[in-house]
Amino acid sequence: MGDVQGYIGRELGRFTAEILDFLRIPSVSAKSEHNPDTRRAAEWLRDRMEGAGLEAEVLETAGHPVVLGEWRGAGLDAPTVLVYGHYDVQPAEPLDLWDSPPFEPEFRDGRLYARGSTDDKGQLYLHIKAAEAHLKGGGALPVNLIILAEGEEEVGSPNLVPFVEAHRERLACDAVVISDTGMFAPGLPALLFSLRGLAYFEIRVVGPSSDLHSGEYGGPVVNPAMALGRILATLHDDQGRIAIDGFYSDVLEWDQEARDAIRDLPFSEDDFAESLGAAPEGGEPGFSILERLWIRPTCEINGLLSGYTGEGAKTVLPAEAMAKVSFRLVCDQTPQRVAELFRGHVAAVTPPGVTVTVEELQGGMPWRAQLDGRLKEAATSSLLKAFGSAPVLAGGGGSIPIVGEFERILEAPVLLMGFSLPGANLHAPNEWFPQENIELGIRTLAYLYEELGLA
Amino acid sequence: MGDVQGYIGRELGRFTAEILDFLRIPSVSAKSEHNPDTRRAAEWLRDRMEGAGLEAEVLETAGHPVVLGEWRGAGLDAPTVLVYGHYDVQPAEPLDLWDSPPFEPEFRDGRLYARGSTDDKGQLYLHIKAAEAHLKGGGALPVNLIILAEGEEEVGSPNLVPFVEAHRERLACDAVVISDTGMFAPGLPALLFSLRGLAYFEIRVVGPSSDLHSGEYGGPVVNPAMALGRILATLHDDQGRIAIDGFYSDVLEWDQEARDAIRDLPFSEDDFAESLGAAPEGGEPGFSILERLWIRPTCEINGLLSGYTGEGAKTVLPAEAMAKVSFRLVCDQTPQRVAELFRGHVAAVTPPGVTVTVEELQGGMPWRAQLDGRLKEAATSSLLKAFGSAPVLAGGGGSIPIVGEFERILEAPVLLMGFSLPGANLHAPNEWFPQENIELGIRTLAYLYEELGLA
Numbered sequence: 001m002g003d004v005q006g007y008i009g010r011e012l013g014r015f016t017a018e019i020l021d022f023l024r025i026p027s028v029s030a031k032s033e034h035n036p037d038t039r040r041a042a043e044w045l046r047d048r049m050e051g052a053g054l055e056a057e058v059l060e061t062a063g064h065p066v067v068l069g070e071w072r073g074a075g076l077d078a079p080t081v082l083v084y085g086h087y088d089v090q091p092a093e094p095l096d097l098w099d100s101p102p103f104e105p106e107f108r109d110g111r112l113y114a115r116g117s118t119d120d121k122g123q124l125y126l127h128i129k130a131a132e133a134h135l136k137g138g139g140a141l142p143v144n145l146i147i148l149a150e151g152e153e154e155v156g157s158p159n160l161v162p163f164v165e166a167h168r169e170r171l172a173c174d175a176v177v178i179s180d181t182g183m184f185a186p187g188l189p190a191l192l193f194s195l196r197g198l199a200y201f202e203i204r205v206v207g208p209s210s211d212l213h214s215g216e217y218g219g220p221v222v223n224p225a226m227a228l229g230r231i232l233a234t235l236h237d238d239q240g241r242i243a244i245d246g247f248y249s250d251v252l253e254w255d256q257e258a259r260d261a262i263r264d265l266p267f268s269e270d271d272f273a274e275s276l277g278a279a280p281e282g283g284e285p286g287f288s289i290l291e292r293l294w295i296r297p298t299c300e301i302n303g304l305l306s307g308y309t310g311e312g313a314k315t316v317l318p319a320e321a322m323a324k325v326s327f328r329l330v331c332d333q334t335p336q337r338v339a340e341l342f343r344g345h346v347a348a349v350t351p352p353g354v355t356v357t358v359e360e361l362q363g364g365m366p367w368r369a370q371l372d373g374r375l376k377e378a379a380t381s382s383l384l385k386a387f388g389s390a391p392v393l394a395g396g397g398g399s400i401p402i403v404g405e406f407e408r409i410l411e412a413p414v415l416l417m418g419f420s421l422p423g424a425n426l427h428a429p430n431e432w433f434p435q436e437n438i439e440l441g442i443r444t445l446a447y448l449y450e451e452l453g454l455a
Numbered sequence: 456m457g458d459v460q461g462y463i464g465r466e467l468g469r470f471t472a473e474i475l476d477f478l479r480i481p482s483v484s485a486k487s488e489h490n491p492d493t494r495r496a497a498e499w500l501r502d503r504m505e506g507a508g509l510e511a512e513v514l515e516t517a518g519h520p521v522v523l524g525e526w527r528g529a530g531l532d533a534p535t536v537l538v539y540g541h542y543d544v545q546p547a548e549p550l551d552l553w554d555s556p557p558f559e560p561e562f563r564d565g566r567l568y569a570r571g572s573t574d575d576k577g578q579l580y581l582h583i584k585a586a587e588a589h590l591k592g593g594g595a596l597p598v599n600l601i602i603l604a605e606g607e608e609e610v611g612s613p614n615l616v617p618f619v620e621a622h623r624e625r626l627a628c629d630a631v632v633i634s635d636t637g638m639f640a641p642g643l644p645a646l647l648f649s650l651r652g653l654a655y656f657e658i659r660v661v662g663p664s665s666d667l668h669s670g671e672y673g674g675p676v677v678n679p680a681m682a683l684g685r686i687l688a689t690l691h692d693d694q695g696r697i698a699i700d701g702f703y704s705d706v707l708e709w710d711q712e713a714r715d716a717i718r719d720l721p722f723s724e725d726d727f728a729e730s731l732g733a734a735p736e737g738g739e740p741g742f743s744i745l746e747r748l749w750i751r752p753t754c755e756i757n758g759l760l761s762g763y764t765g766e767g768a769k770t771v772l773p774a775e776a777m778a779k780v781s782f783r784l785v786c787d788q789t790p791q792r793v794a795e796l797f798r799g800h801v802a803a804v805t806p807p808g809v810t811v812t813v814e815e816l817q818g819g820m821p822w823r824a825q826l827d828g829r830l831k832e833a834a835t836s837s838l839l840k841a842f843g844s845a846p847v848l849a850g851g852g853g854s855i856p857i858v859g860e861f862e863r864i865l866e867a868p869v870l871l872m873g874f875s876l877p878g879a880n881l882h883a884p885n886e887w888f889p890q891e892n893i894e895l896g897i898r899t900l901a902y903l904y905e906e907l908g909l910a
Contacts, residue, residue, distance in 0.1 A: 225757075226687065226756050300669045303764045303773070305759060313655045322764070352734055353736035397671045
């Protein structure tokens with residue numbers, strides 16, 4: 001296979017510089033003012049895929065485009081691997097909490113700080129460089145490779161399923177590989193056995209037709225912010241369980257063996273609490289922290305806004321109040337069913353004197369891995385070579401809505417193998433990626449393509 | 456008394472233009488970026504007081520200055536009247552809800568739209584023009600007059616009581632007149648028999664040390680926004696009563712005669728509901744709307760902020776959440792006692808896993824009028840002359856913290872007689888003042904000085 005690993009060592013400086021260039025583009029898919037940046041990221045990515053030796057093109061969707069890179073030179077007998085990643089990022093606000101600007105990547109203390117360094121531009125780019133190492137360092141890839149990079153993962157991938165369905169034959173593959181997750185701990189890689197789904201809503205409580213003086217009108221007017229608080233307070237019981245009728249009906253209860261395997265992982269609840277800076281008193285009683293993160297659903301408030309929020313006091317009785325409320329789902333819940341239950345619950349607890357609307361902003365299915373022997377073996381072997389350690393099986397608390405859809409549409413198993421670390425501040429200020437995993441990640445993926453090609 | 460009323464008629468156009476100039480100065484006391492504007496308003500006011508024939512000066516305080524205008528020419532036997540008003544205004548946000556810019560006064564449909572048109576720059580200025588009418592049109596005022604204009608009423612008058620105490624002898628007077636309130640209805644003036652007090656807090660709930668990914672961390676982490684919602688939901692019971700232990704202990708229960716007088720006022724609850732655009736289902740059962748506005752206390756949320764509040768979805772688990780919470784108080788409640796009860800309540804209901812701080816932003820005592828016969832008679836007579844209608848007695852839902860303090864320090868009764876109308880959007884977008892009451896207000900106050908001088 002030529003000098004693939006040697007090529008990686010020699011070109012690592014340039015690879016790293018390219019990642020920094022990629023991270024400098026503020027491809028925030030949720031914000032329309034960044035649409036030109038998001039497109040620029042797609043075009044930049046296409047050019048770099050071509051530079052790596054792939055055929056690449058930008059394909060339009062109803063929203064942000066898909067970038068597709070392909071190399072079909074391994075022949076009909078060789079397996080085809082589809083790599084999926086996303087080139088869009090979360091909004092970076094609040095900007096004042098970043099120690100360095102989110103779109104000016106900076107190395108500090110062995111970490112690469114930038115929005116998207118972990119989620120997912122940095123990790124997506126590792127695949128492109130692993131492919132380049134084979135194509136330029138070894139002369140060929142051991143597998144046929146398709147790299148599919150979307151630009152709407154952070155807004156719920158509204159156009160990706162139609163895209164995959166429309167290109168089902170072109171995207172046909174034997175395995176899907178995604179690096180949008182992390183290792184279990186430093187030095188200890190992980191393969192994911194599950195992901196949680198998502199059902200994300202905006203709830204808006206409207207009272208009087210305009211903001212009022214809280215003295216002149218306070219009393220007979222139902223305060224929309226207070227009504228919102230009362231609605232939100234009904235979502236959990238005093239124990240931390242979600243108090244929506246029927247919410248747990250579809251929740252899969254894991255067997256003791258699976259729960260024991262989670263309990264056997266090297267995880268310190270004390271260290272977790274310390275890293276949070278707060279006591280981990282949330283969630284359901286009777287489940288460990290990792291169980292509450294991986295195999296139990298949640299209901300969170302992601303945002304609150306009403307009335308006057310500036311400096312000092314303003315005696316306003318606000319005309320409306322807004323909350324962003326989202327649920328993480330586990331098998332066998334569906335976002336459709338949760339939306340139905342949530343709407344019904346909100347309608348039932350809304351007090352008189354206000355009107356409430358519930359808008360669905362995002363939804364994604366939960367997922368449970370169906371790893372076959374060969375895929376798991378190839379992943380294990382490649383991680384062992386690069387990191388000197390076999391992976392553990394871990395759950396994922398977050399959501400990658402497309403995972404289950406890939407399995408359904410392409411009828412190929414999905415491997416989730418990522419190189420981030422716990423505490424990497426995904427979706428938060430000071431997102432980072434471990435600097436050494438730029439090299440180790442590219443090496444692992446180059447090994448993985450090789451292992452899969454041997455099969 | 457010379458041609459005082461004739462002078463008003465002749466100079467009304469200039470008087471009006473001066474009011475517009477005053478309203479153009481964005482003297483927002485709560486916002487430090489407006490400090491230069493607030494000072495400019497004080498200096499502008501001093502110059503206009505001098506132009507009206509008063510001696511005037513800007514007196515420094517620890518915050519925004521006081522403007523003091525004086526005319527002592529009526530002699531030792533004549534009564535001294537102290538007029539109090541404020542030249543600062545509420546913040547104008549949200550700006551996009553104004554039909555014309557808040558600091559570009561505009562007449563539409565018989566109304567003068569601008570921030571401060573009613574509260575209180577417009578009304579304060581009526582007194583200065585009534586004084587000018589006597590001094591320039593009649594040659595003298597029938598009373599000794601002191602006009603005290605402060606610049607911190609909208610931030611709780613933190614420096615006014617020390618100021619009044621320090622200038623107790625200079626401010627000695629027989630009556631205090633304040634025009635910072637409204638008429639009961641178009642054509643029906645009102646004198647106020649009560650004001651509610653205020654206790655205003657900012658409550659801040661802090662959880663993890665930074666914003667987190669709601670998928671990676673959701674479950675074991677206590678969500679500060681959810682904790683805030685649960686805390687806020689405990690402030691009322693299901694009936695709309697405030698559910699803080701001991702909160703009603705100091706609340707004065709009014710006798711049946713006083714409640715009957717309120718019930719006899721010409722007030723349509725249906726019209727009130729229609730003007731709100733919402734059903735008036737708030738507050739305590741067993742009290743009419745006017746009772747809930749005037750003689751019962753409230754607890755309101757004035758602002759809410761947490762996490763992501765922009766367009767679309769961001770799956771953040773916020774590190775903190777903030778609410779501005781204020782209480783309107785009635786006799787014999789005190790802001791000190793309410794602060795104590797509120798802090799105790801919040802501490803008792805705060806869930807584990809978050810820490811909560813409560814900051815006191817404003818406090819003011821409730822007030823009940825002690826109108827003596829002469830003052831009430833003079834006010835009634837002057838309103839009858841200008842409006843053709845005697846005033847009713849009405850309550851005030853808002854707070855003018857200094858009223859009770861004037862009575863205590865200066866040992867003089869306070870007359871609250873204002874010219875705004877219900878629905879004037881105080882503290883809200885599209886604040887307005889009835890155009891015809893510019894003239895009728897100045898005429899009324901000129902009559903009032905005359906009536907008080909006759910005594």
